[in-house]
Amino acid sequence: MVHQYKLNGYDIVLDTASGSIHLVDDVAYDIIEMYKSRSADEICAAVCEKYPDVTRSDVLECLDDVAELEREHKLFTPDDYEQLAADYKGSSHVIKALCLHVAHTCNLNCSYCFASQGKYHGERAIMSFDVGKRALDFLVENSGDRRNLEVDFFGGEPLMNWQVVKDLVAYARSIEKDAGKNFRFTLTTNGLLIDDDVIEFANRECSNVVLSLDGRKAVHDRYRVDYTGNGSWERIVPKFQKLVEARGGRNYYMRGTFTHANPDFLRDIEAMLDLGFTELSMEPVVSKPTDPSALTAEDLPILKEQYEILAKEMIKRDREGRGFTFYHYMIDLTGGPCIYKRISGCGSGTEYMAVTPWGDLYPCHQFVGDPKYLMGDIWKGVTNTAVRDEFKHCNAYARPECKDCWAKLYCSGGCAANAYHATGSITGVYEYGCELFKKRVECAIMIKVAENQELAAQGIEVPIELGGTCNACADGEACE
Numbered sequence: 225m226v227h228q229y230k231l232n233g234y235d236i237v238l239d240t241a242s243g244s245i246h247l248v249d250d251v252a253y254d255i256i257e258m259y260k261s262r263s264a265d266e267i268c269a270a271v272c273e274k275y276p277d278v279t280r281s282d283v284l285e286c287l288d289d290v291a292e293l294e295r296e297h298k299l300f301t302p303d304d305y306e307q308l309a310a311d312y313k314g315s316s317h318v319i320k321a322l323c324l325h326v327a328h329t330c331n332l333n334c335s336y337c338f339a340s341q342g343k344y345h346g347e348r349a350i351m352s353f354d355v356g357k358r359a360l361d362f363l364v365e366n367s368g369d370r371r372n373l374e375v376d377f378f379g380g381e382p383l384m385n386w387q388v389v390k391d392l393v394a395y396a397r398s399i400e401k402d403a404g405k406n407f408r409f410t411l412t413t414n415g416l417l418i419d420d421d422v423i424e425f426a427n428r429e430c431s432n433v434v435l436s437l438d439g440r441k442a443v444h445d446r447y448r449v450d451y452t453g454n455g456s457w458e459r460i461v462p463k464f465q466k467l468v469e470a471r472g473g474r475n476y477y478m479r480g481t482f483t484h485a486n487p488d489f490l491r492d493i494e495a496m497l498d499l500g501f502t503e504l505s506m507e508p509v510v511s512k513p514t515d516p517s518a519l520t521a522e523d524l525p526i527l528k529e530q531y532e533i534l535a536k537e538m539i540k541r542d543r544e545g546r547g548f549t550f551y552h553y554m555i556d557l558t559g560g561p562c563i564y565k566r567i568s569g570c571g572s573g574t575e576y577m578a579v580t581p582w583g584d585l586y587p588c589h590q591f592v593g594d595p596k597y598l599m600g601d602i603w604k605g606v607t608n609t610a611v612r613d614e615f616k617h618c619n620a621y622a623r624p625e626c627k628d629c630w631a632k633l634y635c636s637g638g639c640a641a642n643a644y645h646a647t648g649s650i651t652g653v654y655e656y657g658c659e660l661f662k663k664r665v666e667c668a669i670m671i672k673v674a675e676n677q678e679l680a681a682q683g684i685e686v687p688i689e690l691g692g693t694c695n696a697c698a699d700g701e702a703c704e
Contacts, residue, residue, distance in 0.1 A: 226300060227630035228257055231670045232536055238669065240630045241301035246293075247673050251278055255286050260300065305567055305633075306621045317606070319366040320571070321374035323578040323589050324359055326351040326389055330381040332414050333451045336483060336517040338510045339380065344593035349581035350385050355602070356392040359579045362602040364403050376410045378578075378589060383417035393429050410434060412479075414448070415460030423467045431475060435464050438480045439492020439506075446485055447517065465500060476503050477551060483509040483517035487526040490534050497548060505551035508660060510590070510642065519656065528663045535667035539674050555634075555668040566620070569636035573599070573615025587615055590641035614650065615640065622651045631662045 225240040235253040237246040248256065251271060258267045268283045293299040329348040330337075363373055375396070377389050389411070396407040411426050412434040426433050437460065438444040445455025468476055478501045482489035489506050496504055508527075511518045519527070534550065541547055570576065573587030580592060583602045591597040600607035618640050620632040638657060646654040679685075 225303065225628070225630055226256065228253060229666055231532065231666060232539075232674070234670055234673050236666075236669060236673060237299070238630065239299050239301050240633060241303045241305070242297050243633070244293075244298040244301075245669060245673065246299070247677070251275055251282070252286055252290075255283065256290060256299070259287070259290055308567060316368075317366065317574075317612075318368040318370060319363060319575055319577060320370050320372075321376070321576040322359060322363050323376040323378050323576070324351065324356060324392070325378055325380065325578060325580050325589070325592065326356065326382045326392075327380040327385040328581050329384055330379060330414070331384060331416050331450065332381070332448055332456060333453075334448050336447050336481065336509050336511050336515065338590065339592070343380075344580075346593050351388060351579075351581040353388050353391050353395075355579075355581065355583045356388055357395055358583065359602045360392065360396050360399070360407075362605070364399065364405060366605070367405065371404065372406050372408060374408050374410070374576075376412065378412050381414055381417070382411060383413050383422060386417070386422065390425060393425075408432075412436070414456065415463050416450075416456060418460070418463040418467060423470050426467070427471045433467070433471070433476045434479050435460075435467070435476060436480075437461070437464060437478050437496060437501075438482075439486070439489065440495045443486045443492055447481075447483070461499060468501060473502065477505045478503065480504070480506040481509050482506050482519075482527075483511075484519055484523060485517065487519070487523040488530060489527075490530045490537070493534065493550070502548040503551075504548060508657070510645065524656065524659060527660060531660075531663050531667050535671050538671060542675075543678075552664045553668040553671055555665070555672065566633045566636060568619050569640070572640055573612055573618070587611065588641060590645070618650050623653055625653045629658075631658075631665055634665050635661050 227238040227240060229236055230253075235248050235250060237248055237253065237256055238244075239246070254271060254274065255267055258270065262270070264284065264287055267287065268280045271278055271283045272280060290299060294301075325344075327350055328343055328346065329350065360375070363375070367373055375392075377392075382389055393407075393409060396409075399405075400407050408431040409429055410432045411430045413422075414436045436448070437457075438448060441455070441457040444457045448456050450456060464478070478496050480489070480492055480496070482492065486492060493504055493506060508519055509517050535553065538548065538550060538553065570588075572591075576588060577599065578586045578589045578592055579602060580586070585599040585601055585606065586592045586594070586597055587599065597611055598608060599611050606612050618637060620626060620635070620637045622637055626632045626637060635658075637651075638654060638661065640650040642654040642657050643652040644650045646652060646657075
């Protein structure tokens, strides 16, 4: 399958199965578009009529080039990965990451919160050290030969249980050498309780921190308010700036949420840049269609345009030496991820699970509180194996609607939770999310094409082609 599009003056051709990216001129673009459906004579006639300066010989030469790329499996490459998708997760029950819900409570009252202000539609609760300790032991016991283990401190607001977070990190450090493991921690926080102790500890022990900021003060304070209705922007921004500066401006993300109230989210990204933040993420809101914050059909063209403008702005700023990172545009087109990663998705429900304050296991944080997806607990392990099996088969080929989609090897079938909340099935299709994702991928590829062109101008040739298979994943060895 081939996907073609024009963006920012570039004619881009993506070979879906191989991941090869081709930057072509208008003539080659049209030839490739007709290559599979029309004869050589028909293509010659159509192209020569549209481009009077192009000769039949030029067209035939281009057709030969396309045919050579097809033979090299760089264009119109057959998609032979469906059986691989079915076999990959197989019988392996290795777990590599846990999301520890150390606090099912929060000191903010965000109206758009998918977790019902941290309670996850249940009771407020705090994880004890004993439960957290058992969760870490459970991860070690079920991680097989994998060395690097990921642990996310999540909520609610995890800083409301800060001492337990610190104690759990200390415990993990005390066991990792003998266990042959390396723990990598992430902390997600709204920032209200950040102090010097949090900054020092997080910057020493956490490989990443995720800081919740929606951008402009007016946008942020519209939804991210405390229980008295007061906005939080002025209280958290100085703390975020202090933490990021102490962190050396690395290994963090400002995570914003855009809603129906701010489909012009580029202005919020610009606001975060003006505050000195350069590692940025903006996520579409997860909410019921009836919620005032929910994105609408009218928002969709605005959002797509915003993504395109953002991509162009990133190229411009990078050339000016003012570059920044946008999470959804982080895409490696010169190697990997390998095909096993591209077809299998995020690993929720199989390699990755969420742990509640009382030790229950769920496929990920967005399923917490749904009894249908309770998988077991950290003492008995996964007892509801039907859920695990359901997620094993949730991949890029699990949905008939995705069969002919050019983006399936980039989204891996999309987010199971979003599909479930939109359709009632983890193998459903959240069409709105699909539209946004495909636009993000197009923009990310365009940015890489622009970068590649600049390297080429310097005499540096870098092929743009995703990686293929790697025996490491297939053999169950840890991927780093």
